[in-house]
Amino acid sequence: MSGLRMLYLLMGVEGLSLLGTRMTSMSIGIWLYHSTHQTTPILWISLFNELPAMLAGSLAGIWVDRLPKRVVLLLSDAGQAVGSLLLMCSFWMGFFSLPLLYVVVFSQGICAMFQAPASQTVTAMLASEEKRDRVNGIKEMVFPLAGIIAPACVSLLYHPLGITGIALVDACTFVASAVFLLSVRLPDESRKELNEVQAAGALRDVFEGIVFLFRHRLIGLVVYTGVITFLLNGTLDMVVPYVSGSSGNIGWGVSFVLACMNAGAFAGALIVALISGFRSRITTLMTGYLLTGLMFIAFVSATGPIWLGVTLFVLMIPLPATNALLNSHFQSIVPPALQGRVFAFLYQIHLASAVVSFAVMGPLVDRILQPAAEEGAHSWLFRYFSDQRVAGIAVLLIAAGIVIIAVTITGMLLRRRMKS
Structure with a gap:
């Protein structure tokens, strides 16, 4: 498989994961607003999700540079899938709470903190200089496209499936991404043996x-x-x-x-x-x-x-x-x-x-x-x-x-x- 084809397939499964994430976020937002009639809990979802990268994003970059990028992406997808499954179980079994929601989205934010720079590094590895603008342009199309498709999907699935069903769909998208990553091998970047990392x-x-x-x-x-x-x-x-x-x-x-x-x-x-x-x-x-x-x-x-x-x-x-x-x-x-x-x-x-x-x-x-x-x-x-x-x-x-x-x-x- 050529590097560019592999990159486009990776962008496709990442886009699928993003679509699932936006569907879950929208469905939880709808449920929260109708349950609490407040906007603050909804805004706090974004706050807790972005907090890890804001506080420790540079430290995450160290491990992204040291570890194989495929491993970083696999672990990120696995962590976010576990979070979606936990939310699904919490609604299904009746132990959902706002503190649990914030813990889950914070944990998924930690995973995303590693995923984003790793994804950019993989783009540089697989796309040549003359193709890079086009590839990054296509990557930027994924977010607004998910923003167009997600509301339509939620409107169709929210009532028949509920939050539990949409969260399960979200988890499946992460699993699909992980399966793809397990089936490919990314070009070997310069690695260093991981030693015990000290603060200094x-x-x-x-x-x-x-x-x-x-x-x-x-x-x-x-x-x-x-x-x-x-x-x-x-x-x-x-x-x-x-x-x-x-x-x-x-x-x-x-x-x-x-x-x-x-x-x-x-x-x-x-x-x-x-x-x-x-x-x-x-x-x-x-x-x-x-x-x-x-x-x-x-x-x-x-x-x-x-x-x-x-x-x-x-x-x-x-x-x-x-x-x-x-x-x-x-x-x-x-x-x-x-x-x-x-x-x-x-x-x-x-x-x-x-x-x-x-x-x-x-x-x-x-x-x-x-x-x-x-x-x-x-x-x-x-x-x-x-x-x-x-x-x-x-x-x-x-x-x-x-x-x-x-x-x-x-x-x-x-x-x-x-x-x-």
């Missing part, structure tokens, strides 16, 4: 990857993309309350704009997959972020679900494309022996930025911007928005777009200056 050695290995980023002037790119991640994540979560709170919105508006978001993300990944080789990945990446910043402003200026959906579609196109190009850039520059640590550190920075964004953006709107709009304070800031019920969110969206544009233009100028 672990820290030294972590810093080895970070030092590489500094020496090759990549740390600025990590910081820049981390800032963009902060500006995007919490802000994009404001889309649903903005649309649903806008005057004149009709019932299908939220569903339509969410479909447009997923479709835009899918289209962006498809563009990278079709174009493949880019002459300047970083220039293309920054240009994409400029478009996203402009579309935040256009989104607030749009009226009605149709135009809101169109602007969101365009806004989302650059995001998977920039992720694919960023991954290709690091895969091309970072030596295979360091890729686990470098990608784990990159994910750790981005996850930390996302978590801080989720923690900051909501209170910023709820406690500062929206009360100011309703009380008439700083009227010069809010008078341009006809619907004061979402004026606070509108200010945040426009501010995020302006800052994204400003940061990106600054980055472009600094990059040009460094080259000259």
Whole structure:
């Protein structure tokens, strides 16, 4: 089996696992909301799932670099399958509880913490330089595609199967991935015999990857993309309350704009997959972020679900494309022996930025911007928005777009200056 064919098959089974995971997450979210009528327990699922990589992602990168990647992926799939089966049994046998749910998703987050950098390293191993942009573009198509398919599957399966049946389907997808990994052999990467790891050695290995980023002037790119991640994540979560709170919105508006978001993300990944080789990945990446910043402003200026959906579609196109190009850039520059640590550190920075964004953006709107709009304070800031019920969110969206544009233009100028 050729390396590229093996990689595409691996991406297929990983996509199947992702679909199962999103189905389980959605079904549990539905059950929790109808049981508790609260959103906090649902948000905590994502928090506990992302917490391991945010706290210890760089340490996981050490083991990803030392162990055979097939072993890392196998153990990750096995751990997540056990978690899904445990949730299934808890619902079936009646001992489900929120603490158990958080323990399970935290454990699955630990598995995912190892899986993500290992998957990126395998891509670098199996895809040649000229094929890498296309492969990463196809990988970026998997997440929005799962976002489109999962709701339809849940709507069909939730009532006849319940959470237990969907969790069993989820576990089966992980088992399918594990069976595939057992049947193949990945190219042998440089290995080291595993000795007992001491704390000092672990820290030294972590810093080895970070030092590489500094020496090759990549740390600025990590910081820049981390800032963009902060500006995007919490802000994009404001889309649903903005649309649903806008005057004149009709019932299908939220569903339509969410479909447009997923479709835009899918289209962006498809563009990278079709174009493949880019002459300047970083220039293309920054240009994409400029478009996203402009579309935040256009989104607030749009009226009605149709135009809101169109602007969101365009806004989302650059995001998977920039992720694919960023991954290709690091895969091309970072030596295979360091890729686990470098990608784990990159994910750790981005996850930390996302978590801080989720923690900051909501209170910023709820406690500062929206009360100011309703009380008439700083009227010069809010008078341009006809619907004061979402004026606070509108200010945040426009501010995020302006800052994204400003940061990106600054980055472009600094990059040009460094080259000259």
